[in-house]
Amino acid sequence: MLNIAITIAAVLMCLSLMLNLWRLFKGPSRPDRILALDTMYINSIALIILFGIFSRTTLYFEAALLIAMLGFVSTAAMCKYILRGDLIE
């Protein structure tokens, strides 16, 4: 039962990752693209957690944690860049 749920979830996540990449290609504006990247971070977290549940291990949890934390910093930095140009003022 769990495996079926994981498979379905993984397929959906892959689908959304591909759609994210499509948005990234298409744009058209910079915020669109940054948003696409940020969503990719979120979806990768989901993939890693799914993989952890599937493998019955907690070993990958920290990777997900780091993506969550650092992905935010990356997105914030890019937004700051298009808002002000200068990251650290």
Place this chain on the structure above:
Amino acid sequence: MNLLWVVLLPLIGTLVPLFTERFGRNICAFCVALLPAWSLILVLMYAPDIFNGQAIRQTIEWIPAIGLEVSFRLDGLSLLFLLLILGIGLLVILYARYYLSLKDSMSRFYVYLMLFMAAMVGIVTSNNLIQLWMFWELTSISSFLLISFWSHKSEARKGARMALTVTGAGGLALLAGLLLIGRIVGSYDLDTVLASSDIIHAHAAYPVALILVLLGAFTKSAQFPFHFWLPHAMAAPTPVSAYLHSATMVKAGIFLMARFYPVLAGTDLWFIIVSLTGLTTLLLGAYIALFKHDLKGLLAYSTISHLGLITLLLGLNSPLAAVAAIFHIINHATFKASLFMAAGIIDHESGSRDMRQLNGLWQYMPYTATLAIVAALAMAGVPLLNGFLSKEMFFAETLNQSVLGSLSWTIPLLAVIGAAFSVAYSLRFIHDVFFNGQPVDLPKTPQEPPRYVRIPVEILVALCLLVGIFPAFVVGDLLHIASFAVLDHTVPVHNLAIWHGLNLPLLMSFMAMVGGVILYYNRRHLFEFQSHFDTTDAKHIFERTIQSLVKAAESITNTLENGSLQRYVFTLLLCTLVMGGLPLIELTQNSGTRASIPLDGVTIVCALLMIFSAVATVIWHRRRFLALIFLSVVGLIVSLTFAKFSAPDLALTQLSVEIVTIILLLLALFFLPQSSLKESSNRRLSVDLLVAGLIGCVIGTLCYAMLTTPLNTMSDFFIANSKTGGGGTNVVNVILVDFRGFDTLGEIIVLGIAALGIFKLIANMRIAIPARDDKGRAWSNDPHPMMLEVVSQSLLPLALLVSAYIFLRGHNMPGGGFIAGLITSVAIIQQYIAHGVQWIKPRVTIDYQWIIASGILIATATGLGSWLFGQAFLSTWFDYFSLPWIGKFELASAMLFDLGVYLTVVGAVMLILANLGKLTTSERLDIQENN
């Protein structure tokens, strides 16, 4: 007593002038003389043993694993040279005290001089070929410093450069020769080499080794055709010339030939090369010396000539000739050093060295004149002086050779002609300078020099006389033991006496005297004859050659290194392609025996995502921000790949590095054009595309072949020993902090240096930034949005907690100091982004440089700590403890080391990023006000 001290004392003596200069010149000179004098006393204490036919050796192991040792020996030949080097060295120290003017830095002069002396002592006492060569090079360098002592003079600089180039090039040849000899014999130990004469003679590489060693000796001893540097080295202060160009430096080449006489001499090749080179040099030097108007120039060419004479004697392959050569080494050193000193006195007291101006000095300085005349007569080979004895031995030897087959009778004739010129230029030295009318336009009125400056000359001239009158009594024993060392313990019978009866050598001496007087008497005709030739200055030819060499080197460099990064990458990749691709052609099968991992949908999708993003990065590389976003996607998927293939440590590292890199690129991107123009032609693009594609194929094939081949790698060892040896279950971390801890230490030091370098580069750089973005829109007015501020601030403690967690568990689970350091840095950088520098400044008061330094110190101290317990550097210690409430836990010294890594990473990343961020801080406000 210790033989090592004989070398060490002069070497320590190089420091003496620095500390004693402040006490005045007399005390300085006195103190400088103390250590060589002590060294000389040590040598003299060894002398009785040497005279009994012993050779003293002392060896200290240096790098025993590769057979390198510091080894010294003292035998008859070394003793002779040590007496010359240290004895004349002491006289030169005294002489230089009065010669150097108040403008010259005395301490600098003495430092160079002592360095040179130590190097010479090292050469003559070395018992190891490599060590000998090292001291040999040290003489080249220290003589360069001495010759260029008056560095404000162009000719001093040029002369020094020429001497260094010629003797340095010879030194390289010598090194090759010595290495070859070491290879032939199988040892660099001089004793072993000297005992292997048969092996060396029989070896096929003997001619090569001989020529290489002789190149070293000939360049050093100014033999034709390398003689040209010596006259130009006369730009040195006269004490230097008196020391280097009479007794020591140029004698080093002679010493080398004498030292290797037992193993290299005795063959026809040696005979031909050495004797003919010596003969040519002898004649050329003697001839040119007569035409030199410069006093020191005359002495320089005379030195070349006498060195040629010694070389010729060594080349004759006869034991008696070798004895004569050694005898002449002693005699030449004494009379030439005194002549140089006398020339220096004349120059000093009259202000000129030009013999066309210097005339009739006898009436101004009769005492100095007497000394100089006696020395010059010794140089001419007049009876009752030492030069006569060795010259007569030389004549006798020229009669006993057959260098040129049936034409060998020309050699004695040429020897007499050379000797006649020698008499002629000696006469010129005496007559032109001290007699021959009145001085012409001298800058100063000549007078007798101070008492003490004459003492060295007096001692040397007295020696010339003593040796000349009582040869057997004064130098008989010394000559015997020196020959004993050179001739491998069989000294031929020789008779040191003034009168050998009426024989052919005496007649030749007489003919040379008469011929010399006739030559000098007819000198005007000779000068007239000589003036028809173009005299090309060796300096110009040398400079021209060097210039063209430099130009050629520059053009090659410029062709290879034209400043285009694309070109470098292209060349590099092309080389990789050739080196890596060619062996692949020979590889018939690229898939190994290892079974493939089953493929699943998620992996395929991720691979596609990565491929598309990578290609998109390339396609949009001119729109830089866009390319950066695609690059982030690639990085993200790479991290996912690491996670998928059981490398959580790599995944964590990749993620944190990825984010730090993006921030760094964003910071730098702002100062660069937002989009770059298309600069490469289509042809260039297609070539680049082709190379890149091929490289991709090669690397892909390599990876595939690698991954499908089951290999026994070192990983198995690490996995097996990680827990038992390093006390951690996370193999990656144990490798970093324990197995390869020394590498990590080196890496964090490099990281620290790089960060400091970047800091130094951008510390005072300020860049004005545009008021609008690349689309022409005004920037947002809110530099620090409140929402970002609040979220970032609440993120900080959480991020630090995660960082601490990752750090602490690193030894056993994925994590460690490096990742933790990056997480901490990113968390702090986020505060910079959200709040700005002004907000951070009062809150973070620690200098990042201090963090780097303390990190490296902690890591190093952890490594050193293991010494306290008698363990090797960076050995780890770990044990398990338990506490109430907490339970069982582990403590490992590796954790302290990891703390050092953590601090260095935090310091380095923050130093770079925060300072890059500060580039615009102040300027930005100004621009806004202007708007």
